[in-house]
Amino acid sequence: MHATQDETEPPSAPSAALRPGLRERKKQRTRDALIRSALELFAERGYEGTTVDEIACAADVSQRTFFRYFAGKEDVALAVQQMVETHFFEAVCERPAAESPLTALRTAVMSSWDTIEEAIASVVPLELHLRTYQMIQTTPQLIAAHLRRTAELEDRLTEVIARREGLPPEDPRPRILVAAFSGVMRETGKRWGLLMEQDMEEFRRQTAAYLDQIGPALAENWRS
Structure with a gap:
């Protein structure tokens, strides 16, 4: 000892x-x-x-x-991921008020990548973070805790978007937008987490490509 x-x-x-x-x-x-x-x-x-x-x-x-x-153990296992989410939330809060809500969310994700790798590397090697992310996705206790924290983050993002747009709490649009955005982020992360040979730049590219599909996916007629 x-x-x-x-x-x-x-x-x-x-x-x-x-x-x-x-x-x-x-x-x-x-x-x-x-x-x-x-x-x-x-x-x-x-x-x-x-x-x-x-x-x-x-x-x-x-x-x-x-x-x-x-x-x-659960708390320490999710510590770096929580740092990533906090970094993103702060980036959303700093976006210009003139941006549309979806643009603010998308730009915050992409811009936060410019500094988050350095922040992660100051605590653990990036490769170790990637392995931990995969572990979170495949461990029932951790994925449940991760989803619980994600729901809390969604509530905070909803409040920020509503305040940015001057909307009352009962307006459903901020919550619907955040739910759609978070769904895309979860799907991208789940797919990327299963392919450990991919690096952060590939994750960034895939995330941008998926976020760009929110508008088309919500179109009324997919066949036109």
Whole structure:
């Protein structure tokens, strides 16, 4: 068993003015180490075959420290995916008000790809994230949790779109649009997740191609 790290500052820590920033960086390093350790173990032993104790030991921290950062295995398994979704949501919120709702959603997805790979790579190797994404798609407990979080994200996106357009909460159009958009994203992700040889650029291309079909797919007559 490895010796575990504690969460306290060493006696020689810099002045009090610097301590909050140092503590936050240390916490972020510990959190990232737990994520990397967990995803590496999941890739090696499978989700069900990995315990919280093993994750904590691999990250060189105590089990108590693990639970300071994550509620359990499910939480740490979805941590990077949650980061991706948060990145996308923030991109939607930053889109110009003059854009149509669908354009704002589509552009936010495509533009967020410009920086998300770097953000992922700062925590785990991109290839490990891709393997984890496939694991999420094929593990009942994780896909259920992922879909639950997706539903929560859809609610937040609906509120943003309604507010952008100055619509009352009872107007169904924002929710219908977000549901259609999310359906396309889920279908693209599901297909891509089954083909591990594909890279992020291919995922981006497929996503753009699928999103471009929302309008035609909603046309009244597909035969014309």
